[in-house]
Amino acid sequence: MDTLLSVAGLSRRRLVNRLMEGLATLAAAAAVALLAFLVYSVAKRGGGSLSWDLLTKTPSTGGFLTSSNTGLANAIVGSLVLVGLATAMALPTGILIAIYLTEYARPRVRAFFSLVLDVLAGIPAIVIGVFVFGLLVVGHAQSGWAASFALACLMLPFVARSVQEVLLLVPNSTREASHALGVPKWRTTLSVVLPQTVGGIITGATLAVARVAGETAPLLFTSSLLTSNDVSTNPSHALFSIPLAIFEYSESPDPHDHELAWAIALVLMIFILVANLGARALAGRNRRSLTGR
């Protein structure tokens, strides 16, 4: 502790401090620069290839030597369907779990299910993909249902946790006042508490959707054997998806495929960034309105 406070070593201490501050600033600048460069790479290469064709045509089925893929409309629509179905599966379940954990479960039970959710959140997406393949695909065909179910497994812990957080923000006085007026608990939960959390639920759902829109691993074995190149919204067979398109085209030798990959990656990134920033802004506003802070 002597050198820490000695005046004699002050200039050396100040130098070390300056050095460390410089390193920290450098690190932050490097991170920002890296992100900027990544986004710039995608924007520059993708922007040049963005076209109306990308959004409306499907991969071509012409001859091998002369053809080039033209569009990814089937991937875009497929992703919308898969993520939509996954949200439909995960959102109500997640909300119910959050309600159970905040309104009904005793502390020990709550701790157990919290652990369950943490464990589920920690399972790698590729493992979930292998699991759902074994459960739903073996012996039958691949399908959008199997892929959506896999995505829903990934979404569930996030939705449950974020809804739980918002439910906890609702002041207890609201519940107590409602009960004091003679409203049964189920009615309190559904008509008094839950409506106050709608903003938070939308935020949580949006973040979960943004998270899962880019997941490739669960789709590899559940929705990759396509039965047609046409745009389809039918989940009973495999549907093409944006992450899978990027994955396949990234490994292609055809530079034109690379251009398509960049373009669709840009579309995906714009969607995710907008969803993330929007959800964050919404979350800030919700928190302020609920807690007055």
Added chain:
Amino acid sequence: MKKSLSFAAVLALVAAVAAGMSAAAGARSSDTTITGAGSTFVSPLVQTWQQPVGGALGVTLNYNPIGSGGGIAAITNRTVDFGASDAPLSPDQFSACKGCLQIPWALAATAVLYNVSSVKNLLHMDGPTLAKIFSGEITKWNDPAIVKLNKGVSLPDTTMTTVHRSDGSGTTWNFTDYLSSVSPAWKSKYGVGTSVNWPAGTGGRGSAGVSAVVSQTNGSIGYADVAFALKNHLKYFAMKNSSGKFTTPGLRGILAAASSDQKPDANNALSIVNPPKKFANAYPISTFTYVIVPETSAKAPELKKFLFWAVTKGQTFGPKLLFQPIPKPVLVVAEKTIKKIHT
């Protein structure tokens, strides 16, 4: 509440757009759709068949090139209507597939691709040297063994990076079959398979993936169906065959190789790698490739129509892609087997 209303409005808008796109792109019913998966080796030809099959037969053909291993797995699980594999099924795979038929439906060659920026000529290669390269014993392009085969060409001191298939591949089967027949050391150490214990090198997914890695890596050497070399402007070796001649994977070399085995075995498999000396023009890494179909299938009528077309009219689309039309004796066996498919 306003926020959730606008959110719902956005959702509805998105659904409407999706429906619109779906209508615009013309979604068709899947009643006469045949879905297949497997070999990337044969995918150039099958992809070329999609349009004419739709026009001539009214059948929608969709093919997923995921590698022969994937094709065998997919048809075994009945996830698709047909599988495609360049590697003939083993007895275990036949029993796992439960009543599957193996039908030779195309014939082509595996090109040994390379990418050395400073060399413009067509290079020569022979089997034993190739085996040493892929087992990691030869690591530089100016190794004496390679220089000896290419007198007069100035080869650089670049490191050789071998590129193999990371997925289960019939092309790997064909390639390792060839290496095993020219190199006893390879045969005992690595053997023949859709996937082997590669000692070194980079993996690529699918023939397209291998082509991509080769074109992005200077000093690399890989293997894929020759159509991929054509499409991606990749160079390939002229291989020394048993008679001492250096041949390229063209139609002549493939046809000469095919005449070395005209009698499919009990399961319709044929082996034409490294043909004996008397087939002087043969390209030694040629192979037949097979379609695997269940003998009993709900889509039997469509499958039969498609397969009959594939082994006859379909073969005429081959030469442009360096697929040699299958020889008459093999065609006869193929048609006999196709007749066995029933509902």
Added chain:
Amino acid sequence: MASIDTPVRPGRRSFTGRRLRPADALLQGVAAIAATSAAVLVGLIAYKLVRDAWPAISRYGIAFVAHDIWDPVANHYGAASFLFGTVLTSVFALAIAGPLAIAIALYLTELAPRALRGPVTALVETLAAIPSVVIGLWGILVLGPFLAHHVEPWLHSALGFIPLFGSPSTGPQSIFTAIVVLTIMILPIVASICRELFLSVPRELKEGALALGTTRWEMIRAVVFPYARGGIAAALILGFGRAIGEAIAVTQVVGGGTIIQANLFSGGDTLASKIAASYQGADSNIQVAALIYLGLILLVFSLVVNLLAQWVVRQFGRGQGAVSRASARVGATA
């Protein structure tokens, strides 16, 4: 008013009397079923993996983890080289990302001008939102060639005496590229958690140290780090957990290889990337079972890492809230 901020006290008693209304029971029941189904799902995943891997488990037992071979021709399989690849790539990624992330978190909490804090934080956390397949695409086409043509030759010529920096790869795929990609992916997670942690350090402690005449760096060393060390450890462990589970970006750039060797510039495979590359094309039962066995090992590894992070946080007392808040926001899973 105290009651506004008290946590909810749940219980099964109906608030309108001793009778439990059927609607109450219904809601509680349905909610309980939802929660139970999550638990059942986790159990089902574990059970299915074990069952499908059983042919490999019964043939090799635990020794599978130590076998350094993957030979589909002779049908001999072992996880050692992929376990090695997983540990190698993740440890190196953590070694680079860890200090960087802590530095970034320090910058955001202590050094940055107020106006910059919000935007830069949002930027760093946005890095976590970029899908792994997009980072993989960038890795193959932009980062990989750059590393292969400029960075690896330089490292080899400067540090080539260390076996790690052997002969450079001539293409975009290598273990080194995978390490850089993983570093980019775990950086925002560790930085975000550390930032929340540093924000939670009590002002009085920090100001007390500064009032005694310490420089800011000395204050950080004396106050912030000791206070937050449990949370920092947890952040690093969670980042590690994220890295070991990453399959897609890694399989795009790692090159594929089954040999355990030291050269970072050659190819390799991790547990996750091997499954992604080979599972679809596995054409024999024992190979499929071996791949699922790899998945089981990965699952156990991830679970241990996750639980370790939780335990660390609990042991060192503080930081639970920060860790869970931040990890929920940036998605600290694969």
